[in-house]
Amino acid sequence: MKKIRGGVTAPRGFSAGGVFCGIKASRKKDLMLVVSDGPCAAGGVFTTNRVRAHCVERNLRLLRNRPAARAVIANSGNANCLTGPSGRRHTEMMAKAAADALGIGEDEVLVASTGVIGKRLPIERLMRSVPDLVSGLRPNPAGNQAAAQAILTTDTVIKEMAVKLGISGRTVRIGAIAKGSGMIHPEMTPDGLRHATMLCFITTDAVISPDVLQRSLEKAIRRSFNMISVDGDMSTNDMVLLLANAKAKNRPIREKSAEEAAFTRALGAICLHLAKAMVRDGEGATKFVEIQIKGARSEADAREAGLTVASSSLVKTALFGCDPNWGRLAASVGTADVEMNPAKLQVKLGRHWVLSGNRVVKQKKAELARLFRRKNIKITLDLGAGRCGATVWTSDLSTQYVRINSAYRT
Amino acid sequence: MKKIRGGVTAPRGFSAGGVFCGIKASRKKDLMLVVSDGPCAAGGVFTTNRVRAHCVERNLRLLRNRPAARAVIANSGNANCLTGPSGRRHTEMMAKAAADALGIGEDEVLVASTGVIGKRLPIERLMRSVPDLVSGLRPNPAGNQAAAQAILTTDTVIKEMAVKLGISGRTVRIGAIAKGSGMIHPEMTPDGLRHATMLCFITTDAVISPDVLQRSLEKAIRRSFNMISVDGDMSTNDMVLLLANAKAKNRPIREKSAEEAAFTRALGAICLHLAKAMVRDGEGATKFVEIQIKGARSEADAREAGLTVASSSLVKTALFGCDPNWGRLAASVGTADVEMNPAKLQVKLGRHWVLSGNRVVKQKKAELARLFRRKNIKITLDLGAGRCGATVWTSDLSTQYVRINSAYRT
Numbered sequence: 001m002k003k004i005r006g007g008v009t010a011p012r013g014f015s016a017g018g019v020f021c022g023i024k025a026s027r028k029k030d031l032m033l034v035v036s037d038g039p040c041a042a043g044g045v046f047t048t049n050r051v052r053a054h055c056v057e058r059n060l061r062l063l064r065n066r067p068a069a070r071a072v073i074a075n076s077g078n079a080n081c082l083t084g085p086s087g088r089r090h091t092e093m094m095a096k097a098a099a100d101a102l103g104i105g106e107d108e109v110l111v112a113s114t115g116v117i118g119k120r121l122p123i124e125r126l127m128r129s130v131p132d133l134v135s136g137l138r139p140n141p142a143g144n145q146a147a148a149q150a151i152l153t154t155d156t157v158i159k160e161m162a163v164k165l166g167i168s169g170r171t172v173r174i175g176a177i178a179k180g181s182g183m184i185h186p187e188m189t190p191d192g193l194r195h196a197t198m199l200c201f202i203t204t205d206a207v208i209s210p211d212v213l214q215r216s217l218e219k220a221i222r223r224s225f226n227m228i229s230v231d232g233d234m235s236t237n238d239m240v241l242l243l244a245n246a247k248a249k250n251r252p253i254r255e256k257s258a259e260e261a262a263f264t265r266a267l268g269a270i271c272l273h274l275a276k277a278m279v280r281d282g283e284g285a286t287k288f289v290e291i292q293i294k295g296a297r298s299e300a301d302a303r304e305a306g307l308t309v310a311s312s313s314l315v316k317t318a319l320f321g322c323d324p325n326w327g328r329l330a331a332s333v334g335t336a337d338v339e340m341n342p343a344k345l346q347v348k349l350g351r352h353w354v355l356s357g358n359r360v361v362k363q364k365k366a367e368l369a370r371l372f373r374r375k376n377i378k379i380t381l382d383l384g385a386g387r388c389g390a391t392v393w394t395s396d397l398s399t400q401y402v403r404i405n406s407a408y409r410t
Numbered sequence: 411m412k413k414i415r416g417g418v419t420a421p422r423g424f425s426a427g428g429v430f431c432g433i434k435a436s437r438k439k440d441l442m443l444v445v446s447d448g449p450c451a452a453g454g455v456f457t458t459n460r461v462r463a464h465c466v467e468r469n470l471r472l473l474r475n476r477p478a479a480r481a482v483i484a485n486s487g488n489a490n491c492l493t494g495p496s497g498r499r500h501t502e503m504m505a506k507a508a509a510d511a512l513g514i515g516e517d518e519v520l521v522a523s524t525g526v527i528g529k530r531l532p533i534e535r536l537m538r539s540v541p542d543l544v545s546g547l548r549p550n551p552a553g554n555q556a557a558a559q560a561i562l563t564t565d566t567v568i569k570e571m572a573v574k575l576g577i578s579g580r581t582v583r584i585g586a587i588a589k590g591s592g593m594i595h596p597e598m599t600p601d602g603l604r605h606a607t608m609l610c611f612i613t614t615d616a617v618i619s620p621d622v623l624q625r626s627l628e629k630a631i632r633r634s635f636n637m638i639s640v641d642g643d644m645s646t647n648d649m650v651l652l653l654a655n656a657k658a659k660n661r662p663i664r665e666k667s668a669e670e671a672a673f674t675r676a677l678g679a680i681c682l683h684l685a686k687a688m689v690r691d692g693e694g695a696t697k698f699v700e701i702q703i704k705g706a707r708s709e710a711d712a713r714e715a716g717l718t719v720a721s722s723s724l725v726k727t728a729l730f731g732c733d734p735n736w737g738r739l740a741a742s743v744g745t746a747d748v749e750m751n752p753a754k755l756q757v758k759l760g761r762h763w764v765l766s767g768n769r770v771v772k773q774k775k776a777e778l779a780r781l782f783r784r785k786n787i788k789i790t791l792d793l794g795a796g797r798c799g800a801t802v803w804t805s806d807l808s809t810q811y812v813r814i815n816s817a818y819r820t
Contacts, residue, residue, distance in 0.1 A: 050752050079737070081737070082768065084768055117737025233723060233741070234741075313815070314643045317812050318816065321815070321817055327491070327528040345492075355528065360494065360528055397723070397812060398812060402730060402807060405731070406730045406731025
């Protein structure tokens with residue numbers, strides 16, 4: 001596996017573009033399109049929020065039958081969620097406008113939206129911009145850059161990655177773009193049953209069946225997007241979409257094969273890179289924190305414990321204050337609804353155990369203080385209840401986070 | 411029921427006091443004692459955090475057998491939690507010091523602590539202050555004031571209330587003091603099985619058996635302390651203790667009697683007043699928000715939905731920004747693990763429905779903006795899934811909250 005340039009346009013046969021269609025007051029790009037030259041196997045995972053945007057409902061319905069897909073159209077600045085029957089119609093109109101301009105079927109177009117909830121999408125302006133969007137499609141890094149910009153909301157940087165790997169003697173490429181900075185606490189499943197707005201669109205030229213593709217995606221997001229939290233708030237619009245157009249002409253990647261493992265590993269590396277990029281670009285974030293949970297009964301328990309700590313306002317404000325306040329870590333993990341042995345609880349800050357065997361381990365205060373002044377902090381918590389673990393990533397809660405989100409007007 | 415002066419010293423036969431014993435750097439009062447002239451029936455509810463302070467463990471053990479109790483000793487500034495076997499010994503020493511100075515049994519003294527976790531209690535200084543504490547006990551409002559001050563941490567005001575009511579021809583008094591400003595998201599049960607540091611000590615001169623007293627307390631906290639959240643973080647030390655010394659000489663309050671109902675109503679009113687006082691004094695709070703959940707399958711579902719919304723950083727920062735961003739309310743309630751019908755979700759801000767029948771109800775922007783500039787805000791969410799409801803209370807998430815909690819050094 002080797003990192004390459006190009007994001008979603010790195011794999012053969014994909015082009016992308018982005019324009020300003022009239023949603024964002026800043027007049028920045030707010031509408032993007034990713035298109036494959038030929039039909040693709042498609043996979044997706046979606047928010048598990050019970051309140052879901054129309055685009056999530058539509059993609060879920062389309063992908064249920066593992067159809068061929070060709071394109072993804074997405075807007076930013078408006079989530080088109082809780083906008084009633086007209087909002088549902090607008091999602092359909094976005095798909096149809098892209099399909100018509102590209103000369104493909106409506107059902108071959110997947111739709112995504114991100115932004116304010118409960119506000120009518122300016123669909124007329126959006127539709128009028130689709131011809132420009134299509135004529136601006138580019139197969140090179142320029143197309144990818146424009147698309148990556150057009151999905152941003154409060155993000156301060158674009159998020160992209162692409163890799164190539166060898167599969168059955170052929171070079172397979174995987175590329176992706178993503179957005180996400182606030183309302184980040186994803187828990188996505190293939191049926192969107194239960195958690196951020198984060199969007200990630202992944203393309204690959206691999207030959208792979210829709211079923212194998214979907215399972216590979218589910219594995220890839222498990223230890224990446226589903227292991228991060230910026231602010232503990234899950235969005236109504238989260239989704240990861242994956243299109244595979246088979247242009248690499250490798251032998252089809254079969255289930256449980258070495259090729260599938262290699263492909264999933266590469267996909268997982270892309271997802272983890274982008275998930276971490278979201279946390280680094282988290283709204284108001286001044287810290288990048290890795291929380292490792294050990295001694296859990298199950299990986300699910302470890303994830304729950306990690307995300308509970310990552311969601312604690314008291315833990316996050318202590319991190320912002322560079323305060324090695326491990327008591328808050330212990331108090332917070334104690335509220336997680338998982339098996340634990342409080343008498344065996346252990347807490348490690350960086351390489352220093354501060355609580356071990358229910359006893360406070362004396363530390364040089366200056367050393368811990370220095371550790372917590374760094375941007376990157378690693379915390380380990382051992383629940384003393386089993387042999388499973390998980391790693392989650394989070395940012396701190398800063399005065400800037402509050403400013404961003406109290407000024408973000410509807 | 412009539413409000414009276416005096417807090418915990420309002421009921422006959424109770425005295426209280428508070429001194430500075432050497433824990434707080436500010437040199438403010440940090441050790442308090444509430445004592446009854448005679449033996450009391452005692453009840454209590456405790457944090458459900460799996461990580462619990464030694465004082466919680468000790469009170470749980472003592473109260474299991476419904477013993478007679480006489481006194482409560484409590485310190486602030488140090489939670490004496492995760493302090494190992496020496497910490498456990500220090501809790502016992504606090505009880506013994508009070509018992510010796512008062513000439514009562516060790517097991518008649520209940521202990522509470524609040525403050526920093528994982529730090530050794532300066533037990534020598536604390537013990538040396540107990541004689542002064544005992545000699546300063548007063549039965550009048552002065553004793554109550556000193557005790558109420560000595561349990562405060564980040565609180566800006568003392569919290570107290572007392573009432574009197576007629577029971578079987580006699581006047582029964584109930585009085586209480588409480589503290590709580592941050593780490594407030596209580597879920598207390600009689601066995602401390604599962605959620606803030608909040609402390610509340612209640613006294614009464616009613617004649618009531620320990621069992622009836624305990625059940626009455628459990629009912630009283632259900633729709634008060636267990637329905638508030640300041641920052642979503644549950645403490646390791648939360649507790650409510652209730653002592654009844656029978657000095658009112660009423661006929662014993664029997665289970666399921668009209669007297670029990672009246673007593674529980676009065677107790678509930680005190681708990682609700684103090685719970686709301688904690689939210690109003692929430693760390694950095696600029697808003698007092700009532701969230702009413704309707705249309706839930708059960709009251710437990712309604713509580714869970716309400717506390718989920720009350721714990722959302724995006725909802726709380728919008729409130730701080732005076733932003734009627736109801737989309738965040740809907741997105742947040744959608745993540746609650748309860749039955750709901752998203753298509754029937756309804757949202758009301760003050761008296762204005764903004765989402766009804768999954769359609770946005772047009773509003774005058776200026777009116778909603780005016781509504782959200784007020785200090786007191788009422789929000790109603792109808793889940794469309796049943797006929798049950800609950801009301802929770804919360805504060806906003808301000809830049810000041812972040813400052814307080816990033817500067818609060820271990």
